[in-house]
Amino acid sequence: MFGYVAHRLISLALSLLAASIVVFAVIEVIPGDPASYMLGLNASDETVAALRETLGLSGGPIARYLHWLGGMLTGDFGTSYTYRVPVAQLVGDRLWVSLPLAVYALALSTLIALPIGALAAARRGRAVDYGIMGLTQIGVAVPNFWFAMLLVIAFSITWKVFPPGGFPGWDAGFLPGLRALTLPAVALALPQASILARVMRSALIETLHQDFIRTARAKGLSEGQAIRRHGMRNAMIPVLTIVGLQFSFLLAGTIIIEKVFFLPGLGLLIFQGITQRDLIVVESVVMLLVFAVILVTFMVDLAYALVDPRLRR
Template sequence: MLRYALTRALSLGLSLVVASVVIFAVIEVIPGDPAAYMLGMNATPEAVAALRGQLGLEGSVVSRYLGWAGGMLSGDFGVSYTYKVPVADLVAQRLWVSLPLALYALALSTLIAFPVGLIAAARRGGATDYGIMGATQLGIAVPNFWFAMLLVMVFAVNLRWFSAGGFPGWEDGLLAGLKALTLPAIALALPQASILARVMRSALIETLGQDYIRTARAKGLSRRQAVLRHALRNALIPVLTIIGLQFSFLLAGAIIIENVFFLPGLGRLVFQAITQRDLIVVESLVMLLVFAVIVVTFLVDLAYAAVDPRLRRRT
């Protein structure tokens, strides 16, 4: 198990290095002057030169890359050109919104998808199954911002249970923060849950056709026991894969939802940085997201091994 973890960690560490080289190359090395691009059409040559100095664009490619990568390793992501504050601070602030939101949405999506997928698989071909399949089809087809607006209409405008947007910060207490994130999390979770429930259903149905389920039934397990004790864990591998992909998406992919609910998250930060041509922020954020995806992949790999003994090599 330890060797498996080390091997995976090593290969993911390598991916991280490769990703950093690619990102650096795309933004800084390819033709075109980032400083001129950031300042726009009407910039004076002096302003461009000053920004080049500030961006650290002087010097060889290798030394610039090492400076950039080394800075990131020590927590120095540079200073945002538009916000005039260290990128690390900006990201840290936003991460406190985006990370809880992503986790919240993922938890909701999993909590909805597991029982729904399980019931659909257990009642395969019945009315319940058809109902669930129809509902999840709808959940995938309808865009999440539309869900978001619907939720705002019902729970914020009409019932006044939640506020329609904004984020008070965690200083007002855990509950207030969670409450502000609830509607966005639901809006994000519904489509994800629909996908996950369908994956869960098909994985379970496939597992239920396996010989060892028949063996379990021959041992005297009821259908329900056979599903819970034998099928569920075997169906988890594809489900874990999807959960990993969904988390990565939720972390950065919530741009539209963050805009609908006016949340100061990473998605909005990326969006703003791109429109304002703040390459320093874009570069650091993309790297951070790559890092997040790689960490999640690593965790999913570990989860595979925890579930399936065939993946743990004997040492």
């Protein structure tokens, strides 16, 4: 088990190094100079050069990459060109919106998908199975931003159960913050639950055809008992893969939902950084999201080893 973890840690470190090079290189080729953008068209060359020096943009690409990488390793993500505050402070403020939203949406997605996926597998070929698969197909096809607008019309404008947008902050209390995140979480969770339910159904049907399930049934277990005691755990490896990918997507890819509900999250921060040419914010936030994705993948690999003892060898 120790060798397996060490191997995955080395892979994680190399992936982060490669990702940092790619992120920095991609950001470097984005057209537009931050200093010229901040000073406007009428600024003199001397003023632009002085601002570039102040912002740390005057050095060569390799020197700036090493400076940026060294700062990230020590927890210093630099200072925002636009807001003139540490990037770590901006990320910390926005993370307390995006992270709870991602966890909330993932919890809803998992709680919805696993039972209905298992039910569809247990009733495969019957009306219940066809009905569940039809609903999940609709869930996959419907764009989440369109579904989000329907939720706002229904639960905010018509019935006034949840706020239509904005975030009061956790200082206002846990319940007000949770209410503000409920509609965005549901809009994100239902399409992901549709995908996860289909994966759960397929994995469980394949597992139910294995010899150990037939043996369990031959010993007197009912189909439901065989699924709960033996089938679910053996079907979890592809499900864990999708859950890990979904969490990464929910953390890094919620910019459209954040725009619909006016949530001050990381996705909106990246969008603002790109439009304002605040490259240090874009680089640092994207790199943090890449780190989150790779870390989640690493944790999924560890979960594989816990579910399937064969992988520990």
